[in-house]
Amino acid sequence: xxxxxxxxxxxxxxxxxxxxxxxxxxxxxxxxxxxxxxxxxxxxxxxxxxxxxxxxxxxxxxxxxxxxxxxxxxxxxxxxxxxxxxxxxxxxxxxxxxxxxxxxxxxxxxxxxxx
Amino acid sequence: xxxxxxxxxxxxxxxxxxxxxxxxxxxxxxxxxxxxxxxxxxxxxxxxxxxxxxxxxxxxxxxxxxxxxxxxxxxxxxxxxxxxxxxxxxxxxxxxxxxxxxxxxxxxxxxxxxxxxxxxxxxxxxxxxxxxxxxxxxxxxxxxxxxxxxxxxx
Numbered sequence: 001x002x003x004x005x006x007x008x009x010x011x012x013x014x015x016x017x018x019x020x021x022x023x024x025x026x027x028x029x030x031x032x033x034x035x036x037x038x039x040x041x042x043x044x045x046x047x048x049x050x051x052x053x054x055x056x057x058x059x060x061x062x063x064x065x066x067x068x069x070x071x072x073x074x075x076x077x078x079x080x081x082x083x084x085x086x087x088x089x090x091x092x093x094x095x096x097x098x099x100x101x102x103x104x105x106x107x108x109x110x111x112x113x114x115x
Numbered sequence: 116x117x118x119x120x121x122x123x124x125x126x127x128x129x130x131x132x133x134x135x136x137x138x139x140x141x142x143x144x145x146x147x148x149x150x151x152x153x154x155x156x157x158x159x160x161x162x163x164x165x166x167x168x169x170x171x172x173x174x175x176x177x178x179x180x181x182x183x184x185x186x187x188x189x190x191x192x193x194x195x196x197x198x199x200x201x202x203x204x205x206x207x208x209x210x211x212x213x214x215x216x217x218x219x220x221x222x223x224x225x226x227x228x229x230x231x232x233x234x235x236x237x238x239x240x241x242x243x244x245x246x247x248x249x250x251x252x253x254x255x256x257x258x259x260x261x262x263x264x265x266x267x268x269x
Contacts, residue, residue, distance in 0.1 A: 015223055016237050019216035026212050034205045053176045059168075059208055066212045084220075084237030091216070092244035095209050099251065103202045110197040 018073030020087035026066045027091075027098045033058055035105055116182070119174040124256065126167035130214070131249035133160030134242045137221070141238055144229045153228060157221040160245070161214040168211050175204060183263055190266025195258045203255040206248065213245040 037044040037054060047054035137156040140149050179200075187196040217238060224234045 016216075016220055016234075019219060023209075023212050023216055027209055030205055030208050055204055056172070056176060058205070059172070062208050062212070066215075084234050085240065088237040088240035088244075091213070092240050095213065095244055095248065098209065099202070099206050099248075102205055103198070106198045106201040110194055114193070114197075 015074070016084035017087045018070055018076075020091040021073060022066045022069040023091045024094045025069050026062050027094050029065045030058060030062050031098045031101055033061065034102060038105070038109065116174065116178045119170055119178070123167055123171040123174055124253075126163050126170060127249055127252055130160045130163035130167060130210075131246050131253070133157075133163060134214070134217070134246040134249065136160075137217070137242045138239060138246070141228065141235050141242070144232075144235070146229060150225050150228050153221055154225055157214075157218040157242075161211075161218040164210050164214045164245075164249070168207065171207065183259075186266035187259070187262040188266075190262060190268075192262040192265040195262025195265075199255045199258040199262075203252060203259065206255075207252060210245065210248050210252070213241060213248065217241040217245055 033047075037047055037058075044054050047057040051057045051060065133156045137153055137160060140153040140156060143149070145153050184196055184200075187193060187200075220234070220238055220241065221228070224231065224238075227234055228238075
């Protein structure tokens with residue numbers, strides 16, 4: 001493979017891993033923050049006070065986590081990330097685990113406190 | 116308020132459609148015209164999901180809590196808010212970032228899409244996850260609107 005093509009290939013593969021990691025950290029942040037805020041009302045109140053609504057605060061924090069992680073990742077340029085399929089499966093799996101965790105959490109909370 | 120809901124649904128559904136379109140374009144190792152269509156589909160899908168986020172957010176923050184949520188909670192299907200809406204509003208936050216990652220990969224790897232099956236494989240997964248999350252939003256939205264209707268007929 002010509003050198004120029006190899007460098008371009010590395011950049012693309014790296015980007016997939018960086019974006020996958022950014023997505024994974026964003027998903028984890030949203031899930032953890034949501035559950036903590038639901039279990040500890042002062043945390044939810046704090047999120048409400050920051051922007052006027054907890055959901056807006058979570059959205060902005062998710063945007064910050066994604067942007068900062070992707071930005072740092074793009075600067076670091078890790079070389080071992082040459083498996084786009086594996087990284088995208090990893091990110092997708094974390095997303096669906098996040099979906100299941102949140103669904104089960106809210107279902108469990110409704111069963112315990114149906115209101 | 117109805118216009119916001121309609122716009123949110125339409126933008127989201129079109130976003131899902133754009134990502135399925137992207138998957139179809141990737142299936143055959145797209146040539147020049149196919150790559151252009153794939154880039155267009157990824158760009159359109161991402162823009163549509165960000166717009167759905169904005170419009171749905173305005174509806175959720177301004178109207179949902181004060182008008183829709185009380186009706187659902189006093190109706191016969193309160194679980195549609197407590198389980199489905201609570202889950203939906205947070206899972207929705209995954210969507211713009213997965214769609215952006217797909218967009219970035221399609222545009223950066225455009226010149227290799229035809230021959231690089233590894234890149235296309237990764238994009239199938241990213242675009243597929245994005246589209247499936249969008250479909251999940253639709254299904255959960257159906258439950259929430261059903262809960263509202265059940266609240267109204269009491």
